[in-house]
Amino acid sequence: MSRSNLILVAWAFLVLGLLVRAFANALVGPNEPPKVSFTPHRVDVNKAGVPELTVLPGIGRLRAEAIVVERIRNGPFRVLGDLERVDGLGPNTLHALRSMVTFGACSVEPAPR
Numbered sequence: 001m002s003r004s005n006l007i008l009v010a011w012a013f014l015v016l017g018l019l020v021r022a023f024a025n026a027l028v029g030p031n032e033p034p035k036v037s038f039t040p041h042r043v044d045v046n047k048a049g050v051p052e053l054t055v056l057p058g059i060g061r062l063r064a065e066a067i068v069v070e071r072i073r074n075g076p077f078r079v080l081g082d083l084e085r086v087d088g089l090g091p092n093t094l095h096a097l098r099s100m101v102t103f104g105a106c107s108v109e110p111a112p113r
């Protein structure tokens with residue numbers, strides 16, 4: 001094979017490779033990772049049970065049970081400060097919970113006294 005034929009064959013492979021790449025990008029799209037967005041999950045204190053409450057920072061099983069009992073006895077929590085009614089929940093714990101809890105309506109009525 002002559003030198004000009006080798007250059008022509010190399011050129012043909014280069015053009016063929018560029019064509020394959022161009023068609024692949026047109027069919028598949030650019031090689032970018034998909035964009036991922038996260039939505040923070042908030043726990044509704046007035047509807048959550050003990051297992052859901054224990055995923056919150058600073059809330060173990062005993063405090064979660066105390067939250068549920070307090071909710072049943074004295075009605076739903078309306079704001080973050082209402083959680084101070086629960087023994088063992090102080091300002092530091094409430095500050096940590098601020099962005100992780102909501103206070104929806106609760107279907108449980110307080111027990112009559």
